[in-house]
Amino acid sequence: MTVTETAAGRLVRIGEVARAAGVSTRAVRYYEQQGLLISERSPSGQRLYRQDAVTLVRFFQQMFAAGLTSRRIAELLPCWDSGHTDADQRAMLRAERDRIQAKVDDLQAALDRLDEVIAITDTHP
Amino acid sequence: MTVTETAAGRLVRIGEVARAAGVSTRAVRYYEQQGLLISERSPSGQRLYRQDAVTLVRFFQQMFAAGLTSRRIAELLPCWDSGHTDADQRAMLRAERDRIQAKVDDLQAALDRLDEVIAITDTHP
DNA sequence: CTTGCCTTTGACGTTAACGTCAGGTTTTAG
DNA sequence: CTAAAACCTGACGTTAACGTCAAAGGCAAG
CATH class of the missing domain: 1.10.1660.10 (Multidrug-efflux Transporter Regulator; Chain: A; Domain 2)
Known part of the structure; x- marks a missing residue:
């Protein structure tokens, strides 16, 4: 102490x-x-x-x-630290949000493809 | 022709x-x-x-x-080509399926975090 | 004091799916 | 026939987030 x-x-x-x-x-x-x-x-x-x-x-x-990326995180850190954001930062936030959402959709589609194959191969020993 | x-x-x-x-x-x-x-x-x-x-x-x-990876895809290609799968391939299929599902969950969590920040920064000009 | 674990800086190694260039052959359009 | 476009092999370059090793200091316990 x-x-x-x-x-x-x-x-x-x-x-x-x-x-x-x-x-x-x-x-x-x-x-x-x-x-x-x-x-x-x-x-x-x-x-x-x-x-x-x-x-x-x-x-x-x-x-x-x-x-x-670490660069992007560094650019967005002020949004957490200070709560203040300028137009650029808000745009980046939305861009990343949209990118992640698109990625989720892609992954979900891939998941569906795999599930199809799993279903077929399980009923098709 | x-x-x-x-x-x-x-x-x-x-x-x-x-x-x-x-x-x-x-x-x-x-x-x-x-x-x-x-x-x-x-x-x-x-x-x-x-x-x-x-x-x-x-x-x-x-x-x-x-x-x-391309290696994994190559290992699983027979599942599509021939429809036939052995135990190893079925295990790999499920492992990849689970991994992708976990990744979707991670992405969804990150998405929620970003949406929180976006909501805050939008009401907090 | 010394044993052993923690920390430091510095620098090279890793991985996957390509990009890119070089130098040469082939096909196609006119 | 000829110039452009497409193709070939081979090989080095790229990127991000670390892993890993080296050589050397620092710190509590016994």
Whole structure:
């Protein structure tokens, strides 16, 4: 309990963030390099993250799974941080939303194709 | 109309296949190299495909979009060609089906997150 | 003090489905 | 016949999100 532990929360090292979020430390360093995470540094140079970094990393994983690049996520981060958005950001949000929706439709179509084949091959031993 | 043009259908060159399926000729050669397509060769060495190759290529595109690798598609091709499947193939079919379904769920979750943000930023100019 | 785990920077490796260029042959349109 | 368009093989380039290894420091426990 040092003087620096105020309402801002406890600071955690990279390993704890990685374990809590279910990713590698390499991934966390990569996110920081891409401008997705910010860290303070201990006197010896070790990264210290705020504990909400764990939530952020989980969110990044979800966006990556949806096909967003780290660049795009970085461009849209202000929408979460500040709640403020300009016209460009709103357009990007809708574009990504539409792209994901199209992808869902594609996947659903592929799923239907596979289910057809499964049904046929199951009744056709 | 040569003697070889029987009920098997007309043979088309790679460019026609590519255009009809909406891909590059490079992609078609790649598919053949991966064992997804078969071609006869003209006396001068040009690839000649059966016209149903177009349907196949479109199908490959759909499977690629669903995250299947060319290797996996090649392993499952007999399920379409012959209708016959062994236990391994049926297991693979279900595994891919489940993986795609999980991916759809992930995408839907990401979509909901984005829609939340869009709703907030739209009412919060 | 030393053992062992955690962290650092730096840099090369991976993967899949092609893109792209080079240099040469073939087919087609006129 | 000739020029353009299409085709061939071969081979290197691309991309994103990390994996992996190297060499070296840092930190609590016993």
